[in-house]
Structures are given as structure tokens and as C-alpha cells.
Amino acid sequence: MASEQDISKSDRILSEIKLLRERQKITDVDEPQLQVVMFSLAGDMYAFPGRNVLEILPREEVSPIPGTPSCIIGLIIVRGDIESVVDLGKILDLPATEGRESFVLLAASGTVRSGVQIDQVEDVVEVPQSAILAAPATLDSGIREFVAGQFEHDGKSVTLLDLEKIFAQVAAA
Amino acid sequence: MKIRTKATLLNILLVTAAIAITVIFSLIQIHADATAQAKEVQESHLRTFWELLRAKGDTFSIKDGKLMVGDYPLNGNNELPDKIKELFGGTATIFMGDKRVSTNVVTAEGARAVGTVLEGAPHVALFSEGKPYRGEADILGIPYFTAYDPIRNARGEVIGAVYVGIKKNDYFAGYEKIMHGSILIALLVGGAFGLISIFLVRRLMLPLGAMVDKLREVSNHEKEVTDLTIRLEQQAHDEIGLVAGEFNALLEKMQQIISLVTNITREINSCAGTVSSSVHHQASFTSQLSSSVSEISSTMEEFTSTAAEIARHTQGVVETxxxxxxxxxxxxxxxxxxxxxxxxxxxxxxxxxxxxxxxxxxxxxxxxxxxxxxxxxxxxxxxxxxxxxxxxxxxxxxxxxxxxxxxxxxxxxxxxxxxxxxxxxxxxxxxxxxxxxxxxxxxxxxxxxxxxxxxxxxxxxxxxxxxxxxxxxxxxxxxxxxxxxxxxxxxxxxxxxxxEEGVRFSSSSIQQTSEVSRNLTEMAATLRKLVGTFTLVEGSGTAPAANSASAVETLEEVPCL
Amino acid sequence: MTGVAEETYGAGTELRLLVFSIDGSRFAADADQVDSLQLCDPESVPGHAVPFHEVVGFTGRAVTYRCPEICTIRSEAGICRLVIESPEDIIAVPWESLRPLPALIEPFAVQRGIWAGIAESNRIILVIDLCRLASTGNLWKMQGDI
Incomplete structure (x- = not known):
């Protein structure tokens, strides 16, 4: 009696799992995905679309360059080429973050290419397009013009940024 | 008594004595002659009496209470005594035993003095010794030379006595006359010599009197001073003059000596003062010393006991x-x-x-x-x-x-x-x-x-x-x-x-010294006083008086130790 | 610049650069542009010489020159005297080693005469056109003015 009951129970669970997996496969295929590079800056989570990020670089020595706006940190050498580095925190008018581990995302928008200094790379993930929501009206005015959307990841709110607008802001400074 | 008087008296005495001696010798000779004569007379009287008795009998005996010579009774028979009286005068008596039995002595009442008993020395000589007796006796107030012979019986026993007496006056009347004359002459001669003597002595003693006056002046008893400045006058060159000179020299010498003594006294005084003050100092020092020593002594005793205590404690410390x-x-x-x-x-x-x-x-x-x-x-x-x-x-x-x-x-x-x-x-x-x-x-x-x-x-x-x-x-x-x-x-x-003992001894010594010093000072004072009685020539005077006084005062302050 | 035009441009052509450091940044100037270099006392820098950091844009920072030298530049426009730190090196750089500045930086940098960069191992040398710097900074002075 007991063995019969057990077999029927395991069968039932197995069939349930299979069903679930089938359903998942369908959503995976159907849902259009967006690759994002998530990073932390001044304690908050932000993200750039994966297509804008060419490479994630560890923070290297930045040579300052005179006569430029304060949001431009300076120049770095990436495989023999000279790239500029901008301070995203300053552009987004975030409080300065001193002494944190920092990375540079080598980002590109159109023809413009520059390094963007961030605090920490969190993850590179695929996010369903449907999960990306419009930016809420409650956002700070300093940030709002650069925000492309918002989504949830692991219970945290992540702000998706528009790189093109950011570069435009730098050029306009 | 003045020498003058003495000399005068001596002179008189000597003269009188010389005369007296001469007279007395003469008188004694005369007296002796008279006595010898009287005795001879008496002996002849006695012999006569004996012959008269012997004429009556040969032997003496007592018969019937009557003295008998031969057969002749003698009791109340005054024949023989009266015969003697007739012959010679004087008294005669016959004794039977010691009783008068026959006598020519008549009492004032006119009775014969018989029946009385012989007494005294004659009795002893006659009856105790059996010897004759010669002497003097007053018979009825008249002095007599007496002579007793014993009457012996045939056996030689003294059975009575015979007595013969002669009046002294019969023999000494001349003698007394000579004696009175001699005394009178002696007195007269003595008086004359005395007067002469007084005159001479007075003359001789005149300078001596002046000397005495001067000397009296020297030792003035009223003022109680001895003036050594006075000098005797040297009038005569005899012994008195010499004495005056010598005396002056003596005074001179004495003055010197007294001044010397005065100085010495002064010195003694000051010395005594010094001694006294040093004794005083010494005494006070000794007393101080004594007290210090006793203090030290007590401290030392205390110290010793403390030391003993320390020693005890120290022993404890050592052990600890x-x-x-x-x-x-x-x-x-x-x-x-x-x-x-x-x-x-x-x-x-x-x-x-x-x-x-x-x-x-x-x-x-x-x-x-x-x-x-x-x-x-x-x-x-x-x-x-x-x-x-x-x-x-x-x-x-x-x-x-x-x-x-x-x-x-x-x-x-x-x-x-x-x-x-x-x-x-x-x-x-x-x-x-x-x-x-x-x-x-x-x-x-x-x-x-x-x-x-x-x-x-x-x-x-x-x-x-x-x-x-x-x-x-x-x-x-x-x-x-x-x-x-x-x-x-x-x-x-x-x-x-x-x-301490030494100090005590020293103290007593000091006391003695002090006493000696005080005595010395007193002596010095006495001496000073004594010397002060001498009046001296100026400059050798009596200065030490003040010194000695102060010395005495100082001495009195010396504490007794 | 007239002399430059006659030269042959292309790969392998070398540029002689005077390298000096200002406040941790390295600059390289065309040696041909420099007329003369003259040592001067750090205590008494002449008033007619302009400190380099002031014109290049290190604004709001106090920069000290350990061993200042007066760099004189001549052009048709006149003479410019800049106070620079004593050059540490003169290097010959082929043209292909020069890198154009990133697009975001170039419009700002050119105003200060900085027109290229050299990536030397892990350090960057900023290549500066001193004549343009003098022109943009309006530093040209006539010979008689000095």
C-alpha cells in the first residue's frame, strides 16, 4: 500500500515539474530579452543596455587634462588607444563616492565613445522587455532626463540609463 | 710705790736692821748671861734644898700617906720651904706623888697652896720618865724659873718631887733697862738716817721722775696711744742718762719696726683681702663646680641608666x-x-x-x-x-x-x-x-x-x-x-x-682657707689697731685702716661651703 | 608654421617634443616652436612671463615650479614668454604614435592648444601647440613691449 502511494506521489510531482518547465520554455522563447549591464553607483543600482557597453575595464590610472569640464575625469589608455573617462556620478548629480572600488565601462553611443566611471559592476543579465517600466515621476529632476526606464532585479529597483543623452550632456558642458 | 720711797724705806730699814741686830745680839748675850746666872742660882737653891732635906733624913719614904724623909714628915710641914724663902727668897715646894704637900707659896687668900696637883710637862718628865725638869712657869701671875727633881725611895721609885722657883724679874730687870735704852737709840739713829736717805734718794731720782713723765707721755693711757715721736732728755751722764739714750734708741728702733709692721700689716691686709677675694672666687667657683659636678653626676647617672636601657634595646635591635x-x-x-x-x-x-x-x-x-x-x-x-x-x-x-x-x-x-x-x-x-x-x-x-x-x-x-x-x-x-x-x-x-669628693674636700679646704684668711684679716685688723695706737713720724703712718676694713667686709661675704 | 609646410608628412616622420611636467601632468611641446629656454629664480619670476599652468587651465589650484624656466616663443604675431617647469626630456616621436584625443575631450582641449596624446606605457603625454595656446590666451606681445 505504502509503495503504491509513494510512486503515485513522485509521479504526480514529476508531471507537475514537467508542466512548469514546458510553460517556462514557452515564455523564454516568446519574451523579447534585453541584455543590461547592472552596476552600483552611490548606493543605487543602475544599468546600461548591453549594446552600449563595449567592455568593462578595471579602474586604471586616469591622466587629468586641463581646460575640460569637471565631469570629465581625464584620459586612460585602452590597448594603446586613448579614451576619455567621464564621472557618471557628477553628471547624474549624485553625491560623491570616495574610496569605493571603481570600474570603467567603455561605452559607445553612435560615434561617440568614452569610459564611464562607476562604483561596482553587479551583473550582466538578460531582462525581459516587459519587465522594463517607464521611469516614475517621483525621480529626481537631475536624473530624470537621462533615465530610459526602470526594472526590478533580485528585489532591487534598477534604473536604466540613456547613454546618448549622457554624452550629449557632457559635450554641452 | 715709788723707787724713791722704796729706796728711802730700804735705807731706813737697813740702818734700823743694823742697829737692831747689834742691839739684839747684845741683848741676847745679856739675856743669856742673866739666864745662866739665874739657873746657877736656882741650882744652888735646889742643892741647898736637897741638903736641907738630907739633913732631915737619908731616905725618902711614904708612910701612912705621908712623905717622910727619914723620920721627918714632910706633909704640911712648911719648915724647909720657908727656910729656902728665908735664905734665898723664891718659892720651894715638895710633892708627894704629884700632890703639893709642902710649899712656901701663899695664895691671895694667904693660905698655903697645898693639895693641888702638878700638871703638864713637869709631870711627864718627872713621873713618866723619872727625869729632872727645868723650865719657866707663872706662879700666881709672876714669871718664875722652875726646877723639879724627882724624889726616889730606897728602891729608886719616884715617890715625889722637889721644886725650887726663882723670880725672873730678880735677874732680868737690868736686862730690860738696857734693852729699852738700846731700842730708843736705834730708833733715833734710824730716823736720822732715814731723813738723810730721803733727801739723797730724792735728789738721785729726780731725772728718773722726768723720764717717767716723758715715758708716760709716750704711752698715753688716757688717749690709748703710744707716741713714739717723743724723746727722753739726756741730762746726766750716769746710768739714768745712759738709760734715756738707750731708750731713745729703742724708741727710734721701735718706730722703725712699727712703721715696718704698719707696712707689713697693710700688706698682710691687702694680701688677706686678695686671699679672701680669691678664696671667695675659688669658693664660688668650687660651689659652681660642685653643683656642676653634682649636676653632671646626676646626668651621668641618668645617662648610665639610659645607656643601660639603650644597651637592652640595642640587644633587641641586634636580635631583630x-x-x-x-x-x-x-x-x-x-x-x-x-x-x-x-x-x-x-x-x-x-x-x-x-x-x-x-x-x-x-x-x-x-x-x-x-x-x-x-x-x-x-x-x-x-x-x-x-x-x-x-x-x-x-x-x-x-x-x-x-x-x-x-x-x-x-x-x-x-x-x-x-x-x-x-x-x-x-x-x-x-x-x-x-x-x-x-x-x-x-x-x-x-x-x-x-x-x-x-x-x-x-x-x-x-x-x-x-x-x-x-x-x-x-x-x-x-x-x-x-x-x-x-x-x-x-x-x-x-x-x-x-x-665630688675632691670638690667637697676642696670646699672644706677653702672654708679653712677662708677661715684662716678671716683670722688673718682679723689679726691684721688687730695688728692695725695695735699699730694704730703708735704715733709715728709723718709718712710711715696708719694708712692701712681702710684696707683692712674692706678686707674684713670681703671676708664676711665668703660663703660657707 | 611656415617651415612645417615644406616638410614631408607621412608615416615615419618624427616630431621633436620638449617634455615637461606640471602638477603631475606631462606635457609635450613642439621643440621647433620654442625660441629659447632661460632659467629663472623661483622667488622672482619676471612679471612679463606668464605661468604656463594659468593659461593651460589649471584654474583654482596653486602650482609651484621647482625649477622654473622662461620659455620664449616667437611667431609672426609676436613673442610670448611662458614660465614652465624645467624640461625633463626631449623626445622624438613618429607621427603614428600620436593619438587623436577622444571626441568628448577634443573640443575643450583644442581651446588650450592640446591637440593630441601619446600613450607611453601607462602614462599619457599631452601634446600642446604653444603658438595656439598663446593665440587663444591672447599672449602675443610685440618685441618692443618687453
């Missing part, structure tokens, strides 16, 4: 010091052992610390390695991220590559987790190590402190040991010294007692 030394040595040895142990512990602790520090360092090295691993993991993760980005840009072909990149990322994440865990553990280890190091260092410091303390303690104890040794030695020395001191102070006390 020895005990301390012993204990301290033991303590030092123990602390040294402790120090050695501490040093061992310190070494072990240091080794432990070193090892712990080594462990910490190694842990840190591990942390470093973990950092490297983390860096590598980070880089791996970064590569994985970049690979994911690359894969995404590669489209469908990159999908599998993307899966690989994801796996690599997970691996990196696992590494992270592991390293995190290791880091946590290492942090724990490091914390523990740090705590251990801190604790060890603390204990090391404690041990070091302990070591230092014990080293210090050892040093202190060693010091203490040497100190205790010194203390013990010192205490012993003190004890010894105290004993010596005690002995010494006892000796000092004895010596002080001797000194």
Missing part, C-alpha cells in the same frame, strides 16, 4: 636585625628563584608571542593570497562579463558562449564565496591572533613588569640584605659601643664621685 637579615636572605633567595622562573616564563611567552605573530603574519599572507585570488576572481568575473557582452553582440552563435561565460562567472562567484568564507575565518584567526598577541603582550608586559619588579625586588632585597647586614653589624657595634659606653659612663660616674 639578625632575624631580619636571615628573613631577608631567605626572601632574596626566594625572589631570585622567582626571578629565574619569571625569566623562563618570559622567554616562553616571548617564544609564544613570536609564534603567534608568525601565525598572524602567515594568516595575513594568506589574506594577501586571498586578495590575489579575489583579484583573479574579479578579473575572471570581468572577463565573464565582457564575454557575456561579447556573446550578446555575437547573436545566436554567441548564445552557447554566453552560457560558458555565465558558468565562469558562477565559478568566480563561488571563488568569491569561498574566499569570503576563508577571509572570514582568517579574519577570525587574525582577530584571535590579535587578541592573543595583545593578551600575550599584555601578559608579556605583565611578565616583563613582574620580571623587572622581581629583578628590582631582588636588587632591593640584595640591598636590603647588605643593609640588614650593615644594620646587624651596626647594631652589634652599637651594642658593643653601648656596653663600652656603659662601662665608660660608670667609670665617669665613679670619677665624678671622686671629683
Amino acid at each position: 636585625a639578625e632575624t631580619t637579615l636571615h628573613d631577608t636572605r631567605e626572601g632574596a633567595v626566594k625572589v631570585e628563584t622567582l626571578t629565574d622562573k619569571m625569566a623562563e616564563i618570559s622567554r616562553d611567552n616571548q617564544d609564544g608571542i613570536r609564534e603567534i605573530v608568525d601565525l598572524g603574519r602567515k594568516s595575513k599572507e594568506i589574506t594577501k593570497i586571498m586578495g590575489i585570488i579575489n583579484t583573479i576572481a574579479n578579473q575572471t568575473k570581468l572577463i565573464a562579463f565582457n564575454a557575456a557582452l561579447e556573446a550578446a553582440s555575437a547573436g545566436e552563435a554567441g548564445k552557447r558562449f554566453g552560457v560558458v561565460a555565465l558558468e565562469i562567472r558562477r565559478l568566480a562567484d563561488n571563488v568569491f564565496e569561498s574566499t569570503d568564507e576563508i577571509e572570514g575565518k582568517i579574519t577570525e584567526i587574525l582577530d584571535t591572533v590579535n587578541r592573543l598577541v595583545i593578551a600575550s603582550e599584555k601578559s608579556s608586559k605583565g611578565i616583563q613588569d613582574g620580571l623587572e619588579y622581581s629583578t628590582h625586588t631582588t636588587a632591593i632585597l640584595n640591598d636590603l640584605v647588605s643593609g640588614a647586614e650593615s644594620t646587624t653589624e651596626a647594631a652589634r657595634q652599637i651594642s658593643l659601643s653601648t656596653q663600652q659606653q656603659q662601662t665608660a659612663s660608670s667609670q665617669v660616674v665613679i670619677a665624678l664621685r671622686d671629683i
